[in-house]
Amino acid sequence: MIKTYFSVICGDEIAFTADFAEASCPVVGDYTHGRQVADFRHRPVAAMRESVLEYLGGCGTPAEDREEIIEDAIATMRFRPVRF
Numbered sequence: 697m698i699k700t701y702f703s704v705i706c707g708d709e710i711a712f713t714a715d716f717a718e719a720s721c722p723v724v725g726d727y728t729h730g731r732q733v734a735d736f737r738h739r740p741v742a743a744m745r746e747s748v749l750e751y752l753g754g755c756g757t758p759a760e761d762r763e764e765i766i767e768d769a770i771a772t773m774r775f776r777p778v779r780f
Contacts, residue, residue: 698778701740703748703769706755710747710769713778716740727751744773 698721702711712725719734727747736742748769752762 699740699775700778701744701773701775703744703773705748705751705765705769706757708751710744710751712743712747714740714743740773740775741770744770 697717698713698715700711700713702709704710710725710727712723712728714723714733715721716733716736716738719732719738721733723731723733723736723743725743725747727750728743731743736746745766748766749762752765757765
């Protein structure tokens with residue numbers, strides 16, 4: 697089932713959409729750069745971690761603050777099914 701996973705950090709929503717049961721399914725989001733589910737080992741948490749790291753790198757967040765923000769984003773991550 698295709699789902700959109702999302703979390704809010706620094707007032708911005710970080711989201712991506714994929715079917716994490718399908719290895720070749722593209723993970724579509726602003727910070728996933730067209731990678732496939734297999735690149736994240738079928739784990740939405742890994743995709744969220746990479747997406748948040750990419751986001752934080754672009755907004756100048758100090759390295760010492762990043763891990764706490766990433767953990768918060770993962771802890772509050774939710775999903776919604778995509779309906780066609």
